[in-house]
Amino acid sequence: MTTTREFELLDSAWAEVSPPAARRMLIAAAAAFAGKGYHATTTRDIAALAGMSPAAVYIHYRTKEDLLFQISRIGHTTSLAVLTGVPDADPVTRLATAVAAFARWHAEHHTTARVVQYELAALTGPHLEQVRVLRRRIEGVLRRMVLDGVRAGVFEAPDVPGATLAVLSLCIDVARWYQPGGRRTPEDIGALYADLVLRMLHAETPQAR
Known part of the structure; x- marks a missing residue:
């Protein structure tokens, strides 16, 4: 499980990523991929972890890849x-x-x-x-x-x-x-x-x- 401290580190390390919603999506994806593996993770999983709708993923990123x-x-x-x-x-x-x-x-x-x-x-x-x-x-x-x-x-x-x-x-x-x-x-x-x-x-x- 990704801790609050790890989320803070990710947010700091990826400060270059903007807007904030795109950064939050990236942080959620990293946590999900690390926990479940890339292939077992869905875009719905990522969106839920980011506190956003599944459609929001595609506003900032073309694909899960x-x-x-x-x-x-x-x-x-x-x-x-x-x-x-x-x-x-x-x-x-x-x-x-x-x-x-x-x-x-x-x-x-x-x-x-x-x-x-x-x-x-x-x-x-x-x-x-x-x-x-x-x-x-x-x-x-x-x-x-x-x-x-x-x-x-x-x-x-x-x-x-x-x-x-x-x-x-x-x-x-x-x-x-x-x-x-x-x-x-x-x-x-x-x-x-x-x-x-x-x-x-x-x-x-x-x-x-």
Whole structure:
């Protein structure tokens, strides 16, 4: 179930979407898709969650798939910004900071992240290609971070693409199991995953250096 806090996060993250009714519809769709899955969700479900009539969906979005695309586009763009916004630093600190931020984002925004990561196959045509471009950019940012560390001699990764995939998979999976109010906060998860990734790459942690 999506909490009030999650609705607030969605509303803040999607402030660019206007008018407010369109944003409310998008927030409701994200909650419905995350809870029931894309294919099991109807436009009537989305409208009811948004407190609007079923016909209101089509005032702002052409199809249910268009709603999914907008959620996926914004989610991928936001998570990419998390990675590209990491301050420049030595390879170890930079990757640790990026992984912590990326894992934390998947916990804090787990409703969006579940839809973004696990409903990809429902996108079609140009929508799917646009999202794939964003996914390749996300992978590319992390791959360059790993490669920089290998070239600097501080990471061990004979297979850089494979190591990058492992890092991405670790962070993305947070959205599948995370529940608010659990034993670990998003900040705890970020710190834990940053440490795990550095150990995986046989790097000294910043605290040990």
